[in-house]
Amino acid sequence: MIKSNGGIIGPDNVTTGGAFGRASGVFKLGEVTDLIKQSKWPTAGPGGFQVANSARMNRGSSDYFRRTNNTAGTSDKIGTYSGWVKRSTVSLDGMFFEGKDLAANNYTQIYFQATGALTIYGSGGGMDLVTTALFRDPSAWYHVVVAFDTTQGTASNRVKVYVNGVQQTSFSTGTYLSQNATIYFGVNGDQQGIGIREDGALLWNGYMSEIIYVDGQALAPTSFGVANSSGFWTPIIYTGTYGNNGFNLQFENAAALGTDSSPNSNTFTVSNLTSIDQTTDYPENNFATLNPSIKTYGTQVFSNGNLTSLNATNEPAWAHTLSSIGVSNGKWYWEIKVSGSTPWIWTGVISEAVDVRTQYLYNENTGTFLYGNNGNKYVNGSAASSFFASLATNDIASVALDLDNNKITFYKNGTATPNATPLDLPANLSSTTVFPATTLVNGASISINFGNAPYAISSGNADGNGYGNFEYAVPSGYYSINTANLAEFG
Numbered sequence: 001m002i003k004s005n006g007g008i009i010g011p012d013n014v015t016t017g018g019a020f021g022r023a024s025g026v027f028k029l030g031e032v033t034d035l036i037k038q039s040k041w042p043t044a045g046p047g048g049f050q051v052a053n054s055a056r057m058n059r060g061s062s063d064y065f066r067r068t069n070n071t072a073g074t075s076d077k078i079g080t081y082s083g084w085v086k087r088s089t090v091s092l093d094g095m096f097f098e099g100k101d102l103a104a105n106n107y108t109q110i111y112f113q114a115t116g117a118l119t120i121y122g123s124g125g126g127m128d129l130v131t132t133a134l135f136r137d138p139s140a141w142y143h144v145v146v147a148f149d150t151t152q153g154t155a156s157n158r159v160k161v162y163v164n165g166v167q168q169t170s171f172s173t174g175t176y177l178s179q180n181a182t183i184y185f186g187v188n189g190d191q192q193g194i195g196i197r198e199d200g201a202l203l204w205n206g207y208m209s210e211i212i213y214v215d216g217q218a219l220a221p222t223s224f225g226v227a228n229s230s231g232f233w234t235p236i237i238y239t240g241t242y243g244n245n246g247f248n249l250q251f252e253n254a255a256a257l258g259t260d261s262s263p264n265s266n267t268f269t270v271s272n273l274t275s276i277d278q279t280t281d282y283p284e285n286n287f288a289t290l291n292p293s294i295k296t297y298g299t300q301v302f303s304n305g306n307l308t309s310l311n312a313t314n315e316p317a318w319a320h321t322l323s324s325i326g327v328s329n330g331k332w333y334w335e336i337k338v339s340g341s342t343p344w345i346w347t348g349v350i351s352e353a354v355d356v357r358t359q360y361l362y363n364e365n366t367g368t369f370l371y372g373n374n375g376n377k378y379v380n381g382s383a384a385s386s387f388f389a390s391l392a393t394n395d396i397a398s399v400a401l402d403l404d405n406n407k408i409t410f411y412k413n414g415t416a417t418p419n420a421t422p423l424d425l426p427a428n429l430s431s432t433t434v435f436p437a438t439t440l441v442n443g444a445s446i447s448i449n450f451g452n453a454p455y456a457i458s459s460g461n462a463d464g465n466g467y468g469n470f471e472y473a474v475p476s477g478y479y480s481i482n483t484a485n486l487a488e489f490g
Contacts, residue, residue, distance in 0.1 A: 052210070052250065052282045052284070053252060053279065053280060053282065054086070054278075054279050054282055055208050055251045055257050055273060055277055055278065055279070056207055056278075056281070056304065056305040056452070056454070057195050057204045057206060057273065058277075058304055059092070059203040059204070059205035061272050062196075062203060063195060063271065063277065064194060064195040064204070064271050065194040065268035065269065066194070066196070067191070067192050067258075067267065067268045068102070069186065069188050069189060069192065070188070070189075071245065073185075073243070073245045074186060074215040074216030074243030075186055075243070076182045076183065076186055077149065077150045077182065078218050079214060079246075080146070080212075080217055080218055080223075081096070081097050081144070081145065081146045082143070082212040082213075082214075082219075082223070083096055083097065083143075083209075083210065083212065084141055084142070084143050084208065084282075085144060085207065086138075086141045086142070086208075087136075087137070087138050088205045088289075088303075089138075089292065089302070090114075090136045092114050093202045094112045094203070094206065095110075095193070095197050095202040095203070095204055096110045096111055096112075096144060096208075096211075097110045097185075097192070097193070097194055097211070097213070098193045098196070099185035099186075099187075099190055099192055100191045100193065100198045101124070101182075101184045101187065101190055102189060102190065102191055105198075106122075106123045106182070107124075108120075108121070108127070109197065110144065111197075116134030116135050116136035117132070117133075117134055118131040118133070118135060118161065120161060122183070122184075125150065125181025126177065129159060129161060130173040131163075131168045131171055132170040138289070138292055138306060141209075141282075141286060143163065143164050143221065143224070144161075145162040146161050146162075147218040149218035150178070150179060150181045150182075150183065155176040155179075156169075156176060158177045158179070158181075159176055160218070162220075165225055185213060185245065186215040186216070187245075192245075194249070196271075207305055209282055210224070211249040212247070212249070213245070213246050213247055214242055216243035216244075217240070217241075219240070223240060224238050235283050244264070245264075245266060247260040247268075248261045251278055255275055256270070257270050257278060276453070276455065276456060279452035280452060280468075280469075281452050284483075285467070285482050285484040286483045287450050287468075287480070288334075288436070289305060289307055290306045290309055290324070290438070290448060291321060291322055291323060291324045292321070299311065300312075300321060305454065307449070307450070307453075307454040308339075308447045308448075308454055309321060309445060309448075310444075310445035311440035311443060318440075318441055319440045320439050321438055322438075323436040323437070323448075325486070327403060327434055329489055330403055330485075330488075331401065331402045331403070331404060331479065332400075332403075332478060332481050333400050333401070333470070333479065333480060334448060334451075334480070334481060335397070335449040336446050337394065337395075337396050337447045337448075338373060338391050338395050338396075338444075338446060339393060339447060340445040340446075343373050345372070345391070345438060345440055345444050345446055346361065346362050347370065347399070347438045348368065348369045348371050348378075348399065349434045350364070350367055350434070351435075352435065353367050361439045362378040362381070363381045364380070365380040366380070366428060367380065367426070367434075368381070369408055369423075369425060369426065369429060370437075371388050371397060371410045373390060373391035373392075388410060389412040389417040396412075396413055396414075396472070397411065398410070398414070399411075399436065400478050401478075403425075405422075407422035409475075410423075411472065414471070414472040414473075449469075449471070451468025451480035452469065457471050458471065464477065465488075467484060468482075
């Protein structure tokens, strides 16, 4: 995936290697720092970031949205889909939006293939467009716009596809809709589906934000986004009309995520999503998650937007993974909830020098500081028994990482362990990029909260900038790991 097709504030945009640098799936704050010095990174501050929401959709629990048009559409030949999506699984197909003619079983679909190709397919009219560009970065937000106008005489004008404001004109399969063919989004009686195919397959696994359909207009991406002063493609408020069967899902109402924010009130029926699935992980403020692209050993299963990780039951190997964002200065906070009947876990931080493919991460001597659920401390492979309080199922371990003073504090259920005095980081963790990391063994699982917990929060605490939702109070001066806060530590 080349930089011109990369995600918003995604690794493609910050790694070195020229225009064709490859996505690593991680951020490195040192690279962000360089971009800040070059005035190429968004600035923080009032109005600098739009506070908005997304829906976190989990394939394993069959999360999706559906509605059936109950009025005549503005057009059955012209319309525009716009949506921001962040993939959690890049090895499976995932459906953004489908319109289906329930009577004749025709449909129009927009989805990612497991290969990473963006596909626009229609059973009526013979459409099959598959991009040669591949979108496989699990840490990036992508803005996808597909504008239909089948009245056009030129085939390539009947469907226009854009990703992050860039029109996609290179297709491995390039069959356009026939002239005056029907698109099955706006017709009375047609079914609109978000995150699911008509047969219940291709369920979306990841995040969606600002999902809009405009019935009767073929619009450019500039109606929904703009390149900011740093050159990054960012959302703007859509101010146009929607047509009869258009809608705008902003996911503002946690109790009713399918609520339409357009004047049409074309609300969707919600299947299996709850208020927990409303997040503030959003294109202009991208939160850290676990990184399914950088893992090793064991049979790791990621869910809940890559915030829950499970090592398969009775799997003997050690399963390691790290976060999608690394940090090299500043003060950072996150929480880890222990789950599973056998909570064999290690959690903490590792240096970018550590190869997570090493079988025994707690023995690694190139930069590790880990808290074991048995209460042991592991620093560069050296263990101290019964150092911390032990962790059991449903306990929450917290980490306060101070890279300005090279200190770290661990907590159990809000109380510092072994005491309130921060611990010294070893030298090989004090002058490098550091990543939150976990190791799981024998059916263990954890859910990590970088600010958008995949589990119920009984209290609710934000960081000093107002970001995140944590079970315990965020220590003063510490922040959740997201791109808005990263902008402050250049």
